[in-house]
Amino acid sequence: MTEESLVATTQRLQPxxxxxxxxxxxxxxxxxxxxxxxxxxxxxxxxxQVIAMRLFCQNVTADGLPCGQCSxxxxxxxxxxxxxxxxxxxGQRIKVDQVRYLKSEFTKSAVEGNQxxxxxxxxxxxxxxxxxxxxxxxxxxxxxxxxxLLTANKNLILPTILSRTQIVDFLRVAPSALADxxxxxxxxxxxxxxxxxxxxxVQAAKALTxxxxxxxxxxxxxxxxxxxxxxxxxxxxRVQTELLPLGTNRxxxxxxLDMVVQVWHDVLRQQNATVPTDQLAFPxxxxxxxxxxxxxxxxxxxxxxxxxxxxRSQLAGNMNFQGILEALTLQILTQISR
Ligand SMILES: [Zn+2]
Numbered sequence: 001m002t003e004e005s006l007v008a009t010t011q012r013l014q015p016x017x018x019x020x021x022x023x024x025x026x027x028x029x030x031x032x033x034x035x036x037x038x039x040x041x042x043x044x045x046x047x048x049q050v051i052a053m054r055l056f057c058q059n060v061t062a063d064g065l066p067c068g069q070c071s072x073x074x075x076x077x078x079x080x081x082x083x084x085x086x087x088x089x090x091g092q093r094i095k096v097d098q099v100r101y102l103k104s105e106f107t108k109s110a111v112e113g114n115q116x117x118x119x120x121x122x123x124x125x126x127x128x129x130x131x132x133x134x135x136x137x138x139x140x141x142x143x144x145x146x147x148x149l150l151t152a153n154k155n156l157i158l159p160t161i162l163s164r165t166q167i168v169d170f171l172r173v174a175p176s177a178l179a180d181x182x183x184x185x186x187x188x189x190x191x192x193x194x195x196x197x198x199x200x201x202v203q204a205a206k207a208l209t210x211x212x213x214x215x216x217x218x219x220x221x222x223x224x225x226x227x228x229x230x231x232x233x234x235x236x237x238r239v240q241t242e243l244l245p246l247g248t249n250r251x252x253x254x255x256x257l258d259m260v261v262q263v264w265h266d267v268l269r270q271q272n273a274t275v276p277t278d279q280l281a282f283p284x285x286x287x288x289x290x291x292x293x294x295x296x297x298x299x300x301x302x303x304x305x306x307x308x309x310x311x312r313s314q315l316a317g318n319m320n321f322q323g324i325l326e327a328l329t330l331q332i333l334t335q336i337s338r
Contacts, residue, residue: 006077007068010050013043014170018050020273022064025054031166033138033147035123037154038170047170048119048148052076052084055115055146086119094122099130106137106145116145123149124156131158138164155309162302168272169265171197185209194218194281197262198255208255217246217259222285225263228332229288235333239325253321254312260328261308267292268301300335307331 038044053066075081085105220242227235247253262281270293
């Protein structure tokens with residue numbers, strides 16, 4: 001068996017993101033700084049490398065992909081291209097000399113072409129001082145540079161970096177067995193994506209869809225979301241009448257909170273890319289989440305995402321389900337009206 005090519009691996013792991021970035025490059029719309037937020041195994045490094053290859057490839061395929069064969073592609077894959085600067089931390093921290101190397105590379109113009117690309121993995125391991133010193137280059141890039149900062153956990157990244165990069169979230173790859181089983185179990189396409197974000201077990205997925213619990217929850221969370229986005233105080237009423245009845249036990253309360261995270265995650269994903277409706281966790285409120293992606297600043301969105309992510313630990317800390325949802329609703333309404 002031959003080894004799967006780097007491009008093929010990326011295609012399998014992140015088909016939408018790959019297509020998105022190849023299109024951006026074709027249309028010459030690539031921004032100069034991105035933060036790739038993806039757990040290990042989601043293909044963040046592979047996508048970064050394929051982007052570098054696409055920028056330099058001498059033989060782009062008819063599908064708009066790098067060929068993987070030409071000398072430029074080969075050198076990039078071998079880590080031996082002077083205009084592709086890659087830093088991977090060795091140990092717990094990105095070392096001072098690695099940062100010095102990055103800074104000196106940032107100030108040099110491209111060696112061979114007019115394009116230069118920086119790939120820094122596990123950027124959360126950079127010290128605050130080192131990260132701040134790199135921001136200058138991110139804000140005032142010299143020549144035609146692209147910085148791809150990679151992390152497995154966006155929550156560990158300095159807000160100053162978050163606010164200066166376009167954040168790209170890599171969804172965990174749903175095991176194909178799960179996707180197939182969900183389809184075979186007759187689960188509607190509109191629910192499959194949501195389910196894949198909530199659970200990795202077919203059994204748990206089936207339990208959630210029993211007696212239309214998931215369908216109702218998806219509708220109700222969507223309606224609460226729409227009311228909150230409209231700045232409508234009736235979002236509080238919806239907490240009482242529509243969200244609370246879903247949480248008949250602690251596990252289901254946790255699942256409702258996870259769904260609240262996912263509906264906001266839909267907004268975040270659309271801020272960076274066009275996401276096909278059937279790839280959203282909440283396709284029925286796609287219009288609203290798309291509008292919010294345009295309307296909210298990244299700071300507002302990160303603040304809201306952080307609030308939603310905190311609800312799980314509040315529940316684990318034995319806070320009351322109703323209290324958690326009401327406080328969250330209030331904070332979101334405040335954040336949106338800024
Ligand atoms: Zn090539």
